[in-house]
Amino acid sequence: xxxxxxxxxxxxxxxxxxxGAKQAEAYIEVGRESSVRVRDxxxxxxxxxxxxxxxxxxFVKDRLGFAWTSDFTTEAINSSVDxxxxxxxxxxxxxxxxxxxxxxxxxxxxxxxxxxxxxxxxDPEWKIKSALEMEKAGKAYDPRVKTFDSVGAGDxxxxxxxxxxxxxxxxxxxxxxxxxxxxxxxxxxxLQTSYWVDYKRFLDELDAPEKIGVEAARRAVRMLGASKVxxxxxxxxxxxxxxxxFVSGIAxxxxxxxxxxxxxxxxxxxxxxxxxxxxxxxxxxxxKRGLGTSPFDGEGVATRRTAIVEQGVxxxxxxxxxxxxxxxxxxxxxxxxxxxxxxxxxxNNLYLEPGTTSPEELIKxxxxxxxxxxxxxxxxxxxxxxxxxxANGLWITDGALGKPVQEVTVxxxxxxxxxxIDGIGSDLTFRGSTGAPTIRFAELTVSGE
Amino acid sequence: MARVAxxxxxxxxxxxxxxxxxQLERLLSxxxxxxxxxxEVYVERTxxxxxxxxxxxxxxxxxxxxxxxxxxxxSGAKVGYAYSDDLDDEALLRAARTxxxxxxxxxxxKSFNVARAPLPMFYRVQQSLxxxxxxxxADLVVRANKAAHLYDKRIKQVVATYADSTKRVMVANxxxxxxxxxxxxCRLSVHVVAEGRGKDGKPERRTGFYGGGGRVPxxxxxxxxxxxxxxxxARQAIAVLGAVDARAGQQTVVLAPGWxxxxxxxxxxxxxxxxxxxxxxxxxxxxxGQQVASNLVTVIDDGTMANSRGSLNVDDEGNAPEFKVLIxxxxxxxxxxxxxxxxxxxxxxxxxxxxxxFKHMPMPRMTNTYLAPGDSTPEEILKGVDKGIYCAxxxxxxxxxxxxxxxxxxxxxxxxxxxxxxxPLKGVTLIGVGPEALKNVxxxxxDPMPDPGLGTCGKDGQSVPVGVGLPTxxxxxxxxxxxxx
Numbered sequence: 001x002x003x004x005x006x007x008x009x010x011x012x013x014x015x016x017x018x019x020g021a022k023q024a025e026a027y028i029e030v031g032r033e034s035s036v037r038v039r040d041x042x043x044x045x046x047x048x049x050x051x052x053x054x055x056x057x058x059f060v061k062d063r064l065g066f067a068w069t070s071d072f073t074t075e076a077i078n079s080s081v082d083x084x085x086x087x088x089x090x091x092x093x094x095x096x097x098x099x100x101x102x103x104x105x106x107x108x109x110x111x112x113x114x115x116x117x118x119x120x121x122x123d124p125e126w127k128i129k130s131a132l133e134m135e136k137a138g139k140a141y142d143p144r145v146k147t148f149d150s151v152g153a154g155d156x157x158x159x160x161x162x163x164x165x166x167x168x169x170x171x172x173x174x175x176x177x178x179x180x181x182x183x184x185x186x187x188x189x190x191l192q193t194s195y196w197v198d199y200k201r202f203l204d205e206l207d208a209p210e211k212i213g214v215e216a217a218r219r220a221v222r223m224l225g226a227s228k229v230x231x232x233x234x235x236x237x238x239x240x241x242x243x244x245x246f247v248s249g250i251a252x253x254x255x256x257x258x259x260x261x262x263x264x265x266x267x268x269x270x271x272x273x274x275x276x277x278x279x280x281x282x283x284x285x286x287x288k289r290g291l292g293t294s295p296f297d298g299e300g301v302a303t304r305r306t307a308i309v310e311q312g313v314x315x316x317x318x319x320x321x322x323x324x325x326x327x328x329x330x331x332x333x334x335x336x337x338x339x340x341x342x343x344x345x346x347x348n349n350l351y352l353e354p355g356t357t358s359p360e361e362l363i364k365x366x367x368x369x370x371x372x373x374x375x376x377x378x379x380x381x382x383x384x385x386x387x388x389x390x391a392n393g394l395w396i397t398d399g400a401l402g403k404p405v406q407e408v409t410v411x412x413x414x415x416x417x418x419x420x421i422d423g424i425g426s427d428l429t430f431r432g433s434t435g436a437p438t439i440r441f442a443e444l445t446v447s448g449e
Numbered sequence: 450m451a452r453v454a455x456x457x458x459x460x461x462x463x464x465x466x467x468x469x470x471x472q473l474e475r476l477l478s479x480x481x482x483x484x485x486x487x488x489e490v491y492v493e494r495t496x497x498x499x500x501x502x503x504x505x506x507x508x509x510x511x512x513x514x515x516x517x518x519x520x521x522x523x524s525g526a527k528v529g530y531a532y533s534d535d536l537d538d539e540a541l542l543r544a545a546r547t548x549x550x551x552x553x554x555x556x557x558x559k560s561f562n563v564a565r566a567p568l569p570m571f572y573r574v575q576q577s578l579x580x581x582x583x584x585x586x587a588d589l590v591v592r593a594n595k596a597a598h599l600y601d602k603r604i605k606q607v608v609a610t611y612a613d614s615t616k617r618v619m620v621a622n623x624x625x626x627x628x629x630x631x632x633x634x635c636r637l638s639v640h641v642v643a644e645g646r647g648k649d650g651k652p653e654r655r656t657g658f659y660g661g662g663g664r665v666p667x668x669x670x671x672x673x674x675x676x677x678x679x680x681x682x683a684r685q686a687i688a689v690l691g692a693v694d695a696r697a698g699q700q701t702v703v704l705a706p707g708w709x710x711x712x713x714x715x716x717x718x719x720x721x722x723x724x725x726x727x728x729x730x731x732x733x734x735x736x737x738g739q740q741v742a743s744n745l746v747t748v749i750d751d752g753t754m755a756n757s758r759g760s761l762n763v764d765d766e767g768n769a770p771e772f773k774v775l776i777x778x779x780x781x782x783x784x785x786x787x788x789x790x791x792x793x794x795x796x797x798x799x800x801x802x803x804x805x806x807f808k809h810m811p812m813p814r815m816t817n818t819y820l821a822p823g824d825s826t827p828e829e830i831l832k833g834v835d836k837g838i839y840c841a842x843x844x845x846x847x848x849x850x851x852x853x854x855x856x857x858x859x860x861x862x863x864x865x866x867x868x869x870x871x872x873p874l875k876g877v878t879l880i881g882v883g884p885e886a887l888k889n890v891x892x893x894x895x896d897p898m899p900d901p902g903l904g905t906c907g908k909d910g911q912s913v914p915v916g917v918g919l920p921t922x923x924x925x926x927x928x929x930x931x932x933x934x
Contacts, residue, residue: 039728045528048547051517051808052534066511070534076514083512090500090510090583149730149851150909184730184851191732193851226852231698231934261504261606263642263654340513376847377856377878383642383654388878388930390847390856407854409878409930411697447697447880447930 003072005030006171009163012056012081017165019085021058021065023099025164025299028054029339034124035154038131039147046124047154053339056081060088062097068340099299100321102167104331106302108295112288118203119155119175127153130209134181137213142185142221149182149193151213160294168300176291177203181216187224192404194219194374199432201289219373223392226404228448235369235422236410236444237362237396240429242372243436247281247352249380249387249414254308255345256319258382260327265385265415269314275418278355281309283318285333285348292349292433298337303348306332320345351435355424359438362423364399370446371396372410385414391446408448417441466619466629467492468518470563472538473621477561479545480522481623484554487523488561489622490545491765492516493807496579499612502590505598510583519807520545524552526793530810563627568762569769571753572664578613578633581667586611593639593675600683603690605654606642609679611635613662620767628767634758634914636662636902637670639679643686657686658844658860661901663758663916673901685842685861692873695862695931701837702879702927703830703865708843708900710917714818715846715855716883717741717748719908721775721783722801722813723790725850732853732883733781741781742887745823748776750785752800752816758902759816759916766802766811773799775818779887787813805911815906819918823893827921830892832868838877838929839863839870853883856930878930886924894921 009026016024030052037044054077055068065088069080131153139145155178161171180197196216198207238246250266258264266274285303287293296302299321307315319327320335320343336346363371376390388411394401412420425438473490480488494516501508517534518541529551531544590609597607613635621627638660647653659681661673704712717733725731733741742748752761752770761770766788774782786794787802790813803814831839844858857879864871898918906915 039526043527043551045530045810046551047530047810049530049532049544049808050535051532053515064509066509068511068513070515070517072535080512080514087510087512087583090507090587092506092508094506094508147729149725149728184728186729189732191730191851193730193849223852228928233934261642262644263606340515342509342511374849376849376854376880377858378845378847381656381876383656384876386876388858388876388932390854390878390880390930392849392852392854406852407880407882407928409697409856409880409928411878411930411932413932445697445932445934447928447934449699449928 005161006163006169009161010169012054012077013163013165015078015081016056016058016085019082021060021085023059023165025057025099025168026054027337027339028161030159031156033154033156035152036127036131037150037152038128038135041132043128055339056084057342058084058088059097060085062093062095063088063091064097065091066342096322096325099164099166100301100331104321105166105168105300108170109286109302109304111286111293111295114172114174114201114293116175116202119177120157122155122177130179133209134179134213137210138181138183138217141214141217144185144187144221144224145183145217146186147184149184151181153179162300164300170296170300172295175201177206179206179209179212181213183217183220185220185224190224192220192223192226194223197431199291201291222394223404226392226406228407229395229405229446230449231447233443233445235366235440235442237366237369237371237438237440239371239373240427240436240438241431242375243352243439244434245375245379247350247436248434250281251283251308251347251350253382253414254317256317256323256327256329257345259317260323263383265383266314272314273312274314274415275309275312276421277312278424279309279312279418279421280307280353282307282353283334283347283350287349290349290433292347297333298335298343301331301333301335303333318345347434349433351428352437354426354428354437356426357423359425359427362425362438362440363396363401365423366396367398369396370405371401380414387412387414387417408446410444410446412444417444467494467617468619474561474563476520476541476545477621477623478559479542480520480549481559482546483549483552485522485524485549485552487623489521489620489766491519491807492619493616495614495616497614498579498583498586499610500583500587500590502594502609505594507587507590510587515806517807518544520548521810522548522551523789527551528810532807561623563621563625565627565629568628568630571760571762572756575666577615578635578667579615589637589670589675593637593679596676596679597639597641597683600680601687603643603645603687604641604683605644608640611637620765622767626767628763630762632664634664636660637675637678639682641682641686643690645690653690655686655689657682660903663756663902664760665756689861689873692875694933695838695874695877695929696933697929697931699926700929701834701923701925703834703837703839704919704922705841706894706896706898706919706921708903708917709840710819710900710919711843711846711904712857713748713820713919714815714906714915714917715848715857716881716886717776718815718818719848720850720853720883721785723784723786723794724813726784727790727794731850736781739781740779741884742776742779743890744779745893746776746779746887746890747774747821749774749821750815750818754817754916757817757916758904758914761816764800764802765804766798768798768800768802770800770816785813785815787811803913805913809911812908812911814908814913815915817916819898820920822895822898822920824895825892827894827896830894830921830923831865834865834923835867837865838874839865854880855883856880880928880930886927889925890922891925892923896920
């Protein structure tokens, strides 16, 4: 049974118009997923499923209504469209409301292939075998790797269809495949865990299972014996994973909506130098084969490349159509959504451009400091820029990684932290749609004993 | 500890079943066709409504419908899971047969019958939240916005959200069990930004957040009014204008009652979930009967609290929720089990099997987790601290259950100097190792401890509503994150 989802999206828009909507947009997602976890050389669980959903966004007399459904019977689809139109009555009129115009939509961007037949037709046996290899490699790495919290593999295939009364009518499909391992290492009473993952659109780009298993094990084992350190201000290095979390915080503050509401510490900084010259932070919706790449965003606007920070200067905020209209700016193609939610500003592929220094060199340059490899907590307050998170990692003594450290926090203010960046590694790493190289801060506060 | 007793058992008014019982039974048979040990069918239909206000206008009103079926088949320690949001017979049978493939056996055509047992009613909502007019829901956020701005003219931004869901579930399994429940849930929340002038004349911004709800009828907001919620959010933001940096390092902390219970949720709760225990990945594994906390500490997980956000009439595997003592006077007494882990560990389910939706396998999860009140008054706890930090309102927390490290984010905090509250502090993060922090509990308040109904817990990508609670608590030697050494 095959359904023409593009036609269904158009039908939903037509019905909404008929029911009194001035503008309407339907967003449909269809997907299938398959995943496996293993334990002690055996399958632990296997999941397989298909799912779908449709969201309908309408404007009735400048009022916004939204409804979604996972039930695709004609009756449920029609009733969700009708409900969206009715719900608009409860919202306030806003002249700035509205869908992107034909001109604002632009032609969908040419982003190259997003779909890999090899992933779409991936043999379940491959996933089982890969997960078992990760587990085996992790245990073989060190006898102190006793077990895994979780070790598994999976893939999913997603299709997106969008149609609007303003002329949007398009779709795309993409594939994703991933491997992950969370080993637990034990030595005496102390247990330590870690995490390593690879996540790609194309099978041939995925790291070998053995590599994932070993890297996860290495990261867990080296934490054994971790303890607190004294509170002090020292140079701090974030490994690429933690640097990616840091740049996500900066991008969250560049959210055009937060900026417009004066609820971002970056609100008054446009055009100003906020970081050293070697800092360039980019959101790139066009990145070839990128996990966050798509031809158009969650409201059909063509994706693009936006430099948020360029050579240290804050160049642009990120916008969807509504916020851009409020701020008298242009959408940057950053409307992010699933069928169950209204578009909201998010990143596509976000990354900090790499430098030329190797991560080893960055570490070598620190006499007494902290190399952070894991963090706990939700991180930065975008309004105030305050940053304070629990941190794990390795202490750096005389330019070398040394004893493991846990139960401390690192804290600073994001603006000060940006200015304090005094080294950027050459090792740009993506383990998802956000990437970063190793970064070094001249000084942050580490709180411990 | 006064336990809120359950109302008497009742089988409520029954709308037509989500799936007819004979169809459920056919799906169970299909799940067992390769000779597995156990099969379960979970059917869900959830209707949601949300209204959001920002920039003084109702931005949107929205509603959603999610329905589907998840089939789980267990063969030894292996689990097969498949789900479908297509409810036609063919699609469901396909899902059941997919899950069945986890078992390697040959054909079995056994049939299964299920029968419904009466359930307790820990929450009874006379009129389902989905049937309340959206205009009344919109009115709550309009009133909250108005009240927040009237509270203080320095309140510059208000985002108010009302969200509810009415979830109907059916769980049937090859042990003959069938359970049906309707789970209403709602929450009103208010975020504000206050703007003042710092000492340097530059604008200073602070945030406040409050909200609440639960498995309550809509009339809950007649007494838990939007004005109360807005005032509390605004009060927090105004109170911390002019806040100074916290001193980093180990200090005595006093936690205000209620929502601070997330510290307990993170510090010990997750580590007592049976999946982590079975896999040996929790630092509480193998410690039953041992002293893991100060003898002032008694920790309870109670899925039977009336109308609480984490309460259940039946868990997502069809088992009854329980009142469970996890830690009694510092001694570890028990873990939280779902049915699968209970079976693999030779125990029994504590009614802790929960899942976000039909798209997920159940896992052992907390319901309402709290620390039983002690005998100190909040006043004497504060008075006894020479130098420390008073933590008045909290953001969120996170734990690494393996090494026990947890963080706990404090949005509103004050210095304590010689038993008195001093200057407000900029947002601080507390960090500790679960059992050590609980061993350092030196005073437990006698004040009421439930939270207002705010919490959502995430684990392995699945979110479920939870309740937390803590009376006023003194913990010595907590590590306080800050920027000032």
